[in-house]
Amino acid sequence: DAGITQSPRHKVTETGTPVTLRCHQTENHRYMYWYRQDPGHGLRLIHYSYGVKDTDKGEVSDGYSVSRSKTEDFLLTLESATSSQTSVYFCAITSGLANEQFFGPGTRLTVL
C-alpha cells in the first residue's frame, strides 16, 4: 500500500458533462500518473506529473486535462465526457529505492 486513494470509486455520467477524478497520496511522492484500462487495449498512460504544476502528456491524452496544484493531489478532468471515455482509470506513483511504480484502487467511469 503506497498510500494512494482515488475518488470517486464509481461514477456514472452522461455524454457532454464534465467529470473530475481525484488521486490523493499521503507520502510526498514526486511522480504521479493517470492510466486507463480497457479490454483489448490494456493499460495506457494518459498524463503524468513530475511535480507541482509540472505535467506532461502520455499516449492517450486527447480529451483529458490534468492539474496538480499541490503535491498530494493529481486531478484528471474530462471537459466533456464521451462514451469512448468509459473505462477504468488508475492513478499511480513511483516510490521506493528503485522508483517502483504502485497503483491506486481504480475508478470505474461509465459515460452514457
Place this chain on the structure above:
Amino acid sequence: SQELEQSPQSLIVQEGKNLTINCTSSKTLYGLYWYKQKYGEGLIFLMMLQKGGEEKSHEKITAKLDEKKQQSSLHITASQPSHAGIYLCGAEFSSGSARQLTFGSGTQLTVLP
C-alpha cells in the same frame, strides 16, 4: 501494445503445477515491471527488473530479465488457487526518470484445485 507482447493470453493449470508467462519487447527495456490483478481490482506490484540477466524471487514467483534486455519471464512454482488472476508486464523504453510504462495485454491465469 504491439511493442510488448505477452504470452500466453490465458493459461489453465492444475494446482501444484509449475508455469511460465513471457513478456517480449521489440525494443531494449530499461525497466520491466510485473503486476498481478484480480478481476475488477487494482494492480498489485510483484517485481521490477532493470539489469540484463537479473532475477528476483518473491515466495513462489520468480522473474528474470534476459541478457539482451528484450524478454522477461515470470515463473510460478507449485501453483496455488491464490495465484489465479491476470498477470501484466509493464515496460520502460527510455532511461528518463519519469517511469512512463507501456503494458502488455495480460495473461489470465486459472488454477484448478
